[in-house]
Amino acid sequence: MEDARANMVWPDKVTICEVGLRDGLQNEKKLLSVEEKLELLDMVVESGIKIIEVGSFVHPKAVPQMADTEKVVQKMKRVKDVEYRALIPNLKGLERAHAVGLTKAKLTVSVSESHCLNNFNQTPLEMMAGFVPCVEYAAKHNINVSGALSSAWGCAFEGKIPVQQIDKIVREYLKLGITELSLSDATGMGNPQQVYEIGNYMVKTFPEVKWVLHFHNTRGMALANIVAGMLAGITTFDGAFAGLGGCPYVPGATGNIATEDVVHMLQEMGIETGVDLPKAIATAQRAKEIVGHDTASYVLKAGRCEDLTQQKVQRQNNE
Ligand code: ZN
Numbered sequence: 167m168e169d170a171r172a173n174m175v176w177p178d179k180v181t182i183c184e185v186g187l188r189d190g191l192q193n194e195k196k197l198l199s200v201e202e203k204l205e206l207l208d209m210v211v212e213s214g215i216k217i218i219e220v221g222s223f224v225h226p227k228a229v230p231q232m233a234d235t236e237k238v239v240q241k242m243k244r245v246k247d248v249e250y251r252a253l254i255p256n257l258k259g260l261e262r263a264h265a266v267g268l269t270k271a272k273l274t275v276s277v278s279e280s281h282c283l284n285n286f287n288q289t290p291l292e293m294m295a296g297f298v299p300c301v302e303y304a305a306k307h308n309i310n311v312s313g314a315l316s317s318a319w320g321c322a323f324e325g326k327i328p329v330q331q332i333d334k335i336v337r338e339y340l341k342l343g344i345t346e347l348s349l350s351d352a353t354g355m356g357n358p359q360q361v362y363e364i365g366n367y368m369v370k371t372f373p374e375v376k377w378v379l380h381f382h383n384t385r386g387m388a389l390a391n392i393v394a395g396m397l398a399g400i401t402t403f404d405g406a407f408a409g410l411g412g413c414p415y416v417p418g419a420t421g422n423i424a425t426e427d428v429v430h431m432l433q434e435m436g437i438e439t440g441v442d443l444p445k446a447i448a449t450a451q452r453a454k455e456i457v458g459h460d461t462a463s464y465v466l467k468a469g470r471c472e473d474l475t476q477q478k479v480q481r482q483n484n485e
Pocket of ligand 1: 189350351352380382411422
């Protein structure tokens with residue numbers, strides 16, 4: 167009885183998407199070499215992660231760290247059953263992704279009107295009108311497209327975003343035929359109650375959508391938000407190795423939730439991720455060495471719960 171109840175609450179399996187190579191690195195001052203990126207990518211694949219955001223095709227001057235995404239994609243090993251995707255701002259970006267043979271692209275729009283107007287001088291709906299040629303191009307060239315809704319959990323300009331505002335953008339994505347959508351929290355403003363309520367609303371209102379949640383741990387709420395997301399029935403989450411990343415509006419902010427922290431928590435909860443935790447930790451360790459500064463990962467600092475009990479056994483054996 168107990169077990170049956172537990173299974174109704176928690177998923178058996180969760181999918182982790184690694185965004186370290188894009189979201190994690192894009193705010194790093196030190197520009198990584200293509201070789202360093204490929205080394206990290208190999209380690210991510212080796213750890214068992216099946217969905218990887220390898221970079222973005224934005225203007226090279228806008229994000230210098232992403233200027234070599236073409237080279238990374240050209241040189242990377244393509245392992246069967248691994249989805250390699252890139253963030254695409256517009257048709258030009260999509261053409262660049264296609265030219266190097268990527269078959270998965272993620273479009274993104276902020277659900278906040280003020281954020282969009284301030285950054286791009288366009289409303290969210292005006293920006294999304296620019297997605298129409300992208301979707302047509304993608305269909306013609308067999309590219310899968312997903313969509314991100316940024317500022318979904320809060321905006322530096324508008325504060326909390328009403329669910330109706332998110333709903334409106336979701337419907338626009340669906341009109342474009344895009345049914346894989348991520349709700350993203352670059353400012354780290356989302357809280358677990360909000361994630362549970364909005365998550366529930368989205369899952370029930372749009373059962374055809376494959377939902378992904380993307381949290382930054384800016385104020386320490388990201389793991390709790392993932393728990394709330396699972397309780398709302400969402401089972402796909404983004405993470406970045408070592409917890410790299412930041413937020414342009416929050417100087418010095420903690421980055422994305424660390425992939426290894428998510429995997430560790432889920433493993434402790436008995437939820438399968440298909441990710442080898444020691445290998446995920448090794449990836450984070452290597453990423454930390456490469457960027458050359460301390461990062462916001464709990465298990466990199468404290469180790470796994472399991473390590474503690476193993477140390478205890480060793481201590482006892484030594485006595
Ligand atoms: Zn992010």
